[in-house]
Amino acid sequence: MTTNNAPQSAVPSDGPVVRTVTGSVRGLQENGLAVFRGIPFAEPPVGELRFAAPRPATAWDGTREAYAFGPPPPQDLGIQGRTGVLEALEGDDWLTVNVWTPAPDPSARRPVMVWIYGGAYKLGHSGSPGYDAQRIARDGDVVVVTLNYRVGMEGFAQIEGAPANRGLLDQVAALEWVRENITAFGGDPDLVTVMGESAGAGSVSSLLAMPRARGLFRRAVAQSVPGTFFSLELAEDIGRALAAEAGLRPTVADLATTDPRRLPDVGQALGAKMLQYVDRWGRIAPTVTPFSPVVDGDVLPTTPWQALASGSARDVDLLVGHNRDEFRLFLVMGGMYGSITEEQATGALRLFAPGGEAGERAYRAAFPEASAGELYERVQTDWLFAMPSLRLAEAQVAGGGRAHLYELTWGAPGSGGVLGACHGLDIPLLFGTFEADLANLLWAGAGVTPEAEALSTRFRTAWTAFARTGDPGWPAYDTTDRSTQVLDTTPAVTAYPEETSRQLWEGCDFVPSPLLR
Template sequence: MTTAGPCHPVAEAPVVRTAAGAVRGRMEGDLAVFRGIPFAESPVGQGRFGAPKPAQAWDGVRATNAFGPPPPQDASFQSESGELEVPTGDNWLTINVWTPDADAEARRPVMVWIYGGAYKLGHAGSPGYDAQHLARAGDLVVVTFNYRVGIEGFARIDGAPANRGLLDQVAALEWVQENITAFGGDPGQVTVFGESAGAGSIASLLAMPSARGLFRRAIAQSVPGTFFSDELARDIATEIAAEAGLPATAAALSTVAPQSLTSASQVLGARMRQYEGRWGQAASTVTPFSPVVDGEVLPCTPWQALQAGAARDVELLVGHNRDEWRLFLVMGGEVGKIDEKQAAWALRTFGPGPDSERAYGVAFPDASPSELYERVQTDWLFSRPSLNLAEAQISGGGQAHVYELTWSAPGYGGLLGACHGLDVPLLFGTYQADLGQLLFADSGVPAEAEALGVHLRSSWTAFARTGDPGWPTYDTASRQTQVLDVEPQVQPYPEEVSRQLWKGYDFPALPLLN
């Protein structure tokens, strides 16, 4: 100990030796925190658009008190109050650790967070991902990291491996296996968890041969159903490159500054609906990026892989929010403005078959056009893929726990419902950061939100420690589901009407139509 006065002891800054060199973090209360540790070389210069390479070793002790810079991304990376203050630079691939005890003998469970952001934005240093509450709630080690997004991470271009963002995730998990013991973690007790594109990434990791053995458990929150066929992904990348006046090759695109390419993808993203005849459902999403079923990095869709038993040894917790699409309705200013024509378009575009418009009308006879518009997009993009992942896991010989979040966010006068992203501030306890500023706008944080957040942290960390979040596993007979509300309870899966409508739909990789 050093001291700052006779009655105020200050803990020494913790030093840990990693495979690449020693790092010095700092004590934040009872946690040792390390930020911005390189887990791979900066993917610039000769390494641009390449697979990640291990970080080069360094001499001496490296200070790790600040998050690394975010990867190049969509300009919508901002808080509700304006642009986030983030570090700059090209050392995008860094990792962060919160630990109760940086002691190699501690062997605590490890939770590794993978952020969402439509595969086009995100940063582990976002205030909403402050992991201190989780680390304390579970007395475990929490890890977050950056991975490439957008063109740098997911565009399917010639001369570069597919799914570079997913390969970054594998590299981070390999770093955890090699180094986490020194931070007090147990490499045999690693749980990956993530939301939205982070959950889609986890679904991908479950299917990827290169990720086998890197984690024991997985928590997937609101899994998106969008995976691109190789042909579709190449066609989209060709159009993005054309916006920059270049061919879709690694050699050509490497000559352009990353932000210029990000701008090109934003221009295309704003007019994707023009390509509906060519790109089908993909043209009506909010992003031109998704994991690519390329046959090598990602051999098949996650549902196909799990049905074949690829992840039967991984314990899975998966679920979704009741009103996922409501967030996009509110943010797009569309609440109360959806007419029958728009609802009919959504049902035809996103429904599970050619008769979807009639089928949804029969199944939900009292629903308004806006409710049908929202319901089918919630089903197609998040709720059905999430449940299908659980059922595929069971079909392949594994087990899964299922949840649905039904508690409504108080922001915007209660219009948001149990919308997409609500689980993140509840889980991290970061109610006034990032998306939490919208979800809890002008309402403060109700006591029931605090209580539900404590419940989520308890369940998630218990699962990371034991594989049991506190409710029964899901099966196709009783369909027991944890419903997360003011009073959490276990009951048969609540969205049975939608489940029946989508029965037999396998969420194939989205095709190139012509």
């Protein structure tokens, strides 16, 4: 028997076949790689499994055709291009993995790199063209796995009767699939690196702190770690507000009556008016993202910074960093770049800087020549991505582990060069997918320059070297020299470049965002 999950026109008869623990899969030979798409690692989380922890996939007879990406999980519309898919099917089989391998030879034992997509915990799909991993697998001679996990209300809303952090539990289930199956694809289950960007980096950071994930990976790459982790009390309050948008209670019994493809509308409706909740939800409200990992005391016992500082991941090598101009992307996409007022800057500084009004004064004193727009951008880059990423490296070192730190300072050439080293720029540089996702902004009017290609190669060389050896090619971070790899046209290792911001945030703990009274 053959199980068909791809268009008939795409079905060859001589593709590579691999036996997994649940059945055989047939892939495609593409550009010197064997590629397998849409392999289930868990049962579809619908019906009786709605809002439940993932359950292992049911075995099948015969050979399953692994030619097409599995369907995306229900999600927000999001950033244009981020939900773009390549040959993706419709259906409920959201929990699937994809594998790129130089050869499915069980004796090869190549390093394995597992990518976890970002998207504010409310959107994302491993089939997005920007995550085509062929260049990483081919250039680095590694096996690359990408995976789907539940986002939005399905994956992260706090719901009575459901486990917290279901999206994170999906990721653990996918890593368990890797441990059990990757040898057959030519990978080494003892040499697994998890990596992700933005919410994907927040997920990687969470996995470092989760007892359920212990032992499933040897190394971790976290690109632009967001500092948004919810306390249980805050998550429950947001869960009530989400359910109220649908006229329901935040319970499995109520919410399971709603089609999962309609629930993203609830998240979007609440996101559009989150600023009304700033007195209750604080810094979280302006993010318009009502989803994040929840420090629930069980699935996620503590924040990643607390866990790493206590030594929870001292046996895991860490590569972590951020982009210099992270928040610029959101200013440009929101039509706010170049139009921030002093009043807006003051409001942002008092809300996001540590210390409220004292934090505002400290930022203005530290950056005396900065305009209102520069201050507005700087403090939001710092609190949302830069300082959480830096602190993750510092926590890992404090806990007796090893960390390598980087900052991307090369600016995107498109859109008149205004984007700088913005959020998300590292994705096409790592994957070499210059025509996908945010390409209409990042390269518009400029095209892919030789400098971009060279930096892209440098990304893949460093990331795959780290996956293989734990050394990306520059010194490990410590709190004396603060060695940081600056990724630009001319690479350099320096002390951490954002020292002014580091000092402003020194001594400020990253704790779960509280529910304000």
